[in-house]
Amino acid sequence: MITALRTPTGEGGVTRILLRAHKSHFRSATAAESITQRLLGSNVGNLMFSYASERLLSTSDVQIDVSKFERVDPGYINEHYDVAVVPLANAFRLPLAKGVRDMAELFEKLTIPVVILGVGAQGPISGEFQASALDVEVDRFMRAVLNRAPSVGVRGELTAKYLANLGFGDEHVEIIGCPSMFQRGLELEIVPKVDTLTKYSNISLSVSPYRQLIGPISLDHALRYPNLMYTAQDQRTLGLMLTGAYRAPYTPPADTPTTLDHPLIRDNRVRFCLDPTTWMDYLSTFDFAFGTRIHGTIAALMAGTPAVLLAHDSRTLELADYHAIPYRMLTPDDHVDAVELYEQADWKPMLTGHAERWGRMQAFLAKHQLRHVFEPGQSPDAFDAKIAAVDFAPPVQMGMRHDLKTFYELQRSVPALAREMREVEAKLSTTKAKNRSKLRRVASRVKAKLMPAR
Structure with missing residues (x-):
């Protein structure tokens, strides 16, 4: 041993x-x-x-x-x-x-x-x-x-x-x-910026796109809170932001921000932070954060921003219970509203x-x-x-490099380019030098599609 x-x-x-x-x-x-x-x-x-x-x-x-x-x-x-x-x-x-x-x-x-x-x-x-x-x-x-x-x-x-x-x-x-x-x-401090939330408060929402109940919540809050932003975390949503397509082995539940016509996506009210540092810095600018993501909730708390978890499974619930993170169970019969979550939350047990x-x-x-x-x-x-000392990439957002038309074009062209790359890779073992050169050309085409010059 x-x-x-x-x-x-x-x-x-x-x-x-x-x-x-x-x-x-x-x-x-x-x-x-x-x-x-x-x-x-x-x-x-x-x-x-x-x-x-x-x-x-x-x-x-x-x-x-x-x-x-x-x-x-x-x-x-x-x-x-x-x-x-x-x-x-x-x-x-x-x-x-x-x-x-x-x-x-x-x-x-x-x-x-x-x-x-x-x-x-x-x-x-x-x-x-x-x-x-x-x-x-x-x-x-x-x-x-x-x-x-x-x-x-x-x-x-x-x-x-x-x-x-x-x-x-x-x-x-x-x-x-x-x-x-x-x-x-030992340091842990939550500093509320406002006594109560209003329609125009700066609110961050985290979403598990595979959870059916979060869809209506995201749509409802997008319509009622004009300054609410979706702080995305999952790789498929990042893919949506880059290519215009949310690629998953399942059909996303209704009203989730997984399509280009969802108001949070359509109106560029989504951000994706690629590193913990930029993530916490970004969340520090909000009055309140809530949603189904446990580490999205923790990132906000580490930034000093009041946050509440919408618990929906054992993994989120047990961490919230252990650390006394304020949470609300996500159930079909429960009405979720950011203002009420903020008013009812108590961060003292977590802190003490x-x-x-x-x-x-x-x-x-x-x-x-x-x-x-x-x-x-x-x-x-x-x-x-x-x-x-590291110059981290800023939060990714919709429209940083593409307009909506380009997104639809990418949605059609990127899968074809990916197939071409796989075909070339499969041939590398027989004609390495020739195909490596071709692979580099295809990779350049993919890069040009995803990240064109400004």
């Missing part, structure tokens, strides 16, 4: 950490790169908890590199790193069973500690999980980690209950919430309970022999200065 960090092997005695993240938090990527290189996962919320983890762990005596943990050489990791730190979202769900299995297979080959910095299970709000094929994969995952760590950090009570049903009790599992809420350590939750996170890190930047003698200043 591997439960202790070995003597730091980095130059100068630094501890070398390999952090799971979809991209370097110091890289400024374009919208097109974010999609084609899968730099967001499927949702920019993934960057929020990895960003928070890196900021939290960036002490003066560590070197942190990031990896998606996909197609990596375990031998290389064992040789070049002292610990693997893995912040996760709702990874324990059936559609991600293969991903859970792949991580377990990787961990089984590692000879360094593995720290799971918050993982969640997806299930019914009741918390009554039914046995499924996922259980075998999660059991293997947990055993692989617990052979390399004293415990596993989970996001909330529902995940702990699910794991207890699999035989992993309190001695194996610690509830620590989400690292996103601890990126500033934060110190205890932060203490629990600190204890978890200490048990896993990880230091953090809020310890005496440490500071997040170096990390923040490095972030401040």
Whole structure:
């Protein structure tokens, strides 16, 4: 069993950490790169908890590199790193069973500690999980980690209950919430800009486009609140903003902002932030934020903006419960109105309970022999200065490069160009040089379509 960090092997005695993240938090990527290189996962919320983890762990005596943990050489990791730190979202769900299995297979080959910095299970709000094929994969995952760590950090009570049903009790599992809420350590402050909201207040809405109930809410608020903006997070909506098409393996529910004629899309009342820094900066300008996205809610709270979650599944509910984030259950019979949400919300339990939750996170890190930047003698200043030096892309918006006619043309032409690229790639193995040249020409055509010169 591997439960202790070995003597730091980095130059100068630094501890070398390999952090799971979809991209370097110091890289400024374009919208097109974010999609084609899968730099967001499927949702920019993934960057929020990895960003928070890196900021939290960036002490003066560590070197942190990031990896998606996909197609990596375990031998290389064992040789070049002292610990693997893995912040996760709702990874324990059936559609991600293969991903859970792949991580377990990787961990089984590692000879360094593995720290799971918050993982969640997806299930019914009741918390009554039914046995499924996922259980075998999660059991293997947990055993692989617990052979390399004293415990596993989970996001909330529902995940702990699910794991207890699999035989992993309190001695194996610690509830620590989400690292996103601890990126500033003990500091957490909400500063209301207004006493009450009005029709003309600046409001941010987050949307899960696959949720049927959010469609009517988005349309109703778009019509009644002229200064409301849709702060989008999912990659498919970013694709809609770039190409004019929302491409999904399902038919989006009615009234969701997934078409060019939805008022939030049509009237350029949608923004997509590609990085946590620009996301929080953007949300700091609003009077209020609400919606179904848990990390959209957390991003607003980290920006000091009052926010309320519309909880709709176990993953959103358990984080809201643990961190005492104000929420309203999203039900078919409930009328949702931003003004009422703001009036009824109470952020005091979240603020007053934060110190205890932060203490629990600190204890978890200490048990896993990880230091953090809020310890005496440490500071997040170096990390923040490095972030401040990056020229991050501004929030993406509709019409930045195209008019509506061009969007429709792109909707027709981009799939054809993508097919042509795949055909060329398939031939690379036989005539590499010739086809690489052709591939570059096709790629240039795609880039010209998506990002024409201004």
